[in-house]
Amino acid sequence: MKLRNTLAAAALAILASVAPAFAARTDIRIGLVLEPAALDPTTTAGAATKEVTYQNIFEGLTQIDQNGAVQPALATSWTISPDNLTYTFTLAPNVKFHDGTPFAADDVKFSIERIIAPDSTNSQKDLYAGVIDSVTVIDPLTVEIKLKAPSGNFLFDLGRGAAIIVSPKTEANNATHPIGTGPFRFVQWDKGSRVVLERNPDYWGKPVALDKATFVFIGDPATAVSALLAGDVDGFNNFAAPEAVDIFKANPQFTVAVGTTEGETLLATNNKRKPFDDLRVRQAIAHAINRQELIEGAGHGFGVPIGSHFAPHNPYYIDLTNTYPFDPAEGKRLLAEAGFPNGFSTTIKLPPVPYARLGGQILAQQLAAIGIKAQLINVEWAQWLTDVYTNHDFDLTVISHVEPFDIGIYADPNYYFGYDDPEFQAIIAKLNATTDDAQRKDLAQQAQRRLAEQAVNGYLFELAQVGVWNSKVQGYWLNAPIEGMVLRDIHWVD
Incomplete structure (x- = not known):
């Protein structure tokens, strides 16, 4: 009997050593209340567009973190002249747009001048047109922006969704087929249903954990509750049915995050x-x-x-x-x-x-x-x-x-x-x-x-911001200091 138990234990140990471990999921389905009218955040007002695209598909010179602070993005550093009128930005090297086009200072000049142009349809044009005087390319990885007057919000405003950097080759189609430099690239938009993104394998920055992210549009509160309970979606950053939050608070399979x-x-x-x-x-x-x-x-x-x-x-x-x-x-x-x-x-x-x-x-x-x-x-x-x-x-x-x-x-x-x-x-x-x-x-x-x-x-x-998430999902933002459903830190735990 002792020998049999010993052999059984040894067999179990061998099986455990060769059996594949269950890997954490690398896809996620996120519920959104509103469907974007378009996917270009520079020409479309409203948070719905930025929830899908901001810091996911598109990036700016700066970006806003979950604490509301300005962080480097496509600009890795910058200097400011003593009179606070000239900002010189050093750009990240080896960056490509999702179509393979290299990113450089010319794209920054094009994007900023597009925002402040007289015929601009940018939803936040007034934040930039009244402030920016000129944009000058110094070299492929250096760009200079001169202001008309000092602006205490300038670096923050560059991190808004309205100031993302676009490619001259593809900007005309960004409303329906967005192409940026971000950690996720656009796959498909099924109108009335979902937008699908996938990991950008050529991303220049910190790698992300998710291979795929699907934004599912669910405006009806009862449907939102059912979708979470059935596992059809893995979470909402802004839950469509706050009256039903107590259902999820009492269920250990979910986390309720109020920010x-x-x-x-x-x-x-x-x-x-x-x-x-x-x-x-x-x-x-x-x-x-x-x-x-x-x-x-x-x-x-x-x-x-x-x-x-x-x-x-x-x-x-x-x-x-x-x-x-x-x-x-x-x-x-x-x-x-x-x-x-x-x-x-x-x-x-x-x-x-x-x-x-x-x-x-x-x-x-x-x-x-x-x-x-x-x-x-x-x-x-x-x-x-x-x-x-x-x-x-x-x-x-x-x-x-x-x-x-x-x-x-x-x-x-x-x-x-x-x-x-x-x-x-x-x-x-x-x-x-x-x-x-x-x-x-x-x-x-x-x-x-x-x-x-x-x-x-x-x-x-x-x-x-009332979020309801599968309890195995981590890395989402508790608070929303800026419009967006930022995916870069989201991951699953066992």
Whole structure:
């Protein structure tokens, strides 16, 4: 018997030594609420495009890390002149675009000049066109950018999705077949269903763990829950059904990761359209808003109240939620003063994200309490981009603006809010030209106060990032300091 046990143990040891180990998975399926309208982040507004492409397919001279800090990317280092007007970038060597074309300084010059060109359709053109004076190629791996005035945000802005570097050979087709320099290359886009990426075997930087990543578009909350439970997707960085989070908290097969975003959730207002061009009407709407009710109902308890267009975790933030406290009686008084003693009718266009659809219902009830009858109009994402963002054909809408430090959008009178205020524009001009941190903080707070006092939009809450993931997936970002579903560090553990 002793001999038999010894032989059995030896046999098991031999089998263990030759049996193949189960390797960790190298593919992942990630659920996204919205499908991109296109895959070129330089010409398409909205976070959906950047979630697929940012730091995955495309890269910039700099990149933003998960802590919101600027890091080298295609530019491995840089120097800044004493007057803060000239930036000289040293580029990474041996970089190729996904089609095999070598990357060099000429591509940087082309990409930056494309952004600031008079006919540019870049979604963030104003961040660059008013700042950059010239781009000069020094040699194939050195490029010089001169500014019109010092800019405290310049290196950060170069790390945004709107400033990625593209190839002159392929930029015209990036909307449907994106070609960049990133760690993943585009494989296919099945409209209405998914986008598939695969590892770039010729990537110049740190190798990634994943061989394949599939973004699956699931906007319906119930379908999102079912897809996770069935294993059809491996995770969401922004879960479509926060009301169902407790189901996953109680299941050891999943990890619930709650972080912060740069997403200011707004009842965005068309300031150029009557009666919203009247400050008293906007103030009345501000008094009608019960933020905590919205956080509980639309955010299912996730979110932080805001009183202006600024993220609460930013060191420049000030709490302005009491500028117009919840006071329906005061809202009615202001409407009567503005000539609407019996209220008026309006519309709220709602994109297909849960916080907007649910938030719209709650806001309609809150506005009704002061006499504003709001018709809810559900629109798909592409239609929202066309009707609201591009054509400014709306009264009110509910949306989260997820780009970091984007308070400067209010300085553009042609932006879809239609807010044209020389006082605010002067504040932002000073902010953009200031590098001293204490002065920047003061100016940023002046800007926040001006927006709050003017009730430009209804400021609701800062959107939380509620992720639900297979518990064996690691390396995703807890917080979202910039728009993107960055894949480079994601991996599976046994």
